[in-house]
Amino acid sequence: MSETLRQFKAGIFQALAHPTRIAIVETLREGELSAGAIIEKLALEQANVSQHLAVLRTRHIVISRKEGNQVFYTVRDPLLIEVLDIMRSYFQAHIEESVTMLQEFEQMDNTESAKQ
Amino acid sequence: MSETLRQFKAGIFQALAHPTRIAIVETLREGELSAGAIIEKLALEQANVSQHLAVLRTRHIVISRKEGNQVFYTVRDPLLIEVLDIMRSYFQAHIEESVTMLQEFEQMDNTESAKQ
DNA sequence: TTTCTATATTCGAAATATGGAATATATTTG
DNA sequence: CAAATATATTCCATATTTCGAATATAGAAA
Incomplete structure (x- = not known):
């Protein structure tokens, strides 16, 4: 297997290698939620959750959809x-x-x- | 779900979040191999592979078995x-x-x- | 336009991960 | 015992991750 592919895989694992990001993914288990709803459910700092969401987005673990003021997330x-x-x-x-x-x-x- | 379980899951992902460790685990897919055999297959530094094996051992991703001079690894x-x-x-x-x-x-x- | 709300981004400090070099340990061989 | 082999560990410099605080952006409402 190519080094490139291994790097890709490592990136996915890396994206999931944090308790908060796991919590986010599991929160989204039932379906779509807004960033605000995730923050509320997890009772964490807004900036912190947003940063973790950015990691998940970059790795395409989640998809985001903007609706007006809010951003809705789903597990891809x-x-x-x-x-x-x-x-x-x-x-x-x-x-x-x-x-x-x-x-x-x-x-x-x-x-x-x-x-x- | 408990924070404990989330930490555990994150730990597993963390352990797999490196190209070399992925390579090691995939090398072990077919079955047991000695540390030396892994090093040879991957053509990497001995110390480096040994360090990564230590990470996988700590997370109980792999088990090691000592036989004489050598240490054999398997996915657990x-x-x-x-x-x-x-x-x-x-x-x-x-x-x-x-x-x-x-x-x-x-x-x-x-x-x-x-x-x- | 000004303000409010939801979300994202930037910055800086602390914590953690990584790799190479050197060294240590344990086992076998001479 | 000494030397050789297989593997693990320690040390150190660098790179990456993480968090909170502050700030930015974009849309909605007044």
Whole structure:
């Protein structure tokens, strides 16, 4: 497989590699929502959500449609939702280890801060 | 959905969000390989591959098994292969656009360099 | 036109990821 | 034991990501 294709794939994964962006995609699971509605549902900063939406747009994970004042977003391909669903079963299948793993990451974070 | 689950999913995507790590996982599609075999197939620096393997290990994307001098790697869970398969259809479905997108990125890079 | 609302963009600081060079560790071989 | 082999880890410089604050833009309403 070409390096170009691998870069493309990495870009898609990268676009999904943030909890907030995953939250956005899952919020859009039921269908179209305005940026404002997403912000409200997630209870996050407007600028922050907008930045994450920009990442998802650039990677064509979502499509945006402007209507008057608002911008409506949809997930472009349902396949992505399917992927997220599979990952949930994966998580559940390995729940014990998954929690341990996340705890280890937190532990690392604490160790880092402790150094200061 | 819990923030924990979202972090977990983001972690998996993060682990796959690098061309070299994608190459490694795809190399392991056919089955187990030693670190050395992976390095040879990908024709990359030993240390570099080892670092990327460490990322994949930390995220439990791969499992390692030590036999004598060597360490053999496998992709841990068929569910992940399934994820990769779905992503593969996704990539194929959008390949045309991907090429366009990559061209745009190149364009951006050129613009960037031109600025210097 | 001025103001209001919804959304996007820019900027700068802090955090994180990356790659190469050097070094460490463990195992086998002589 | 010493040397060779396979792999992992550490260190350091650079690049990228992330967030909040401030600012910009575009459309709607007054």
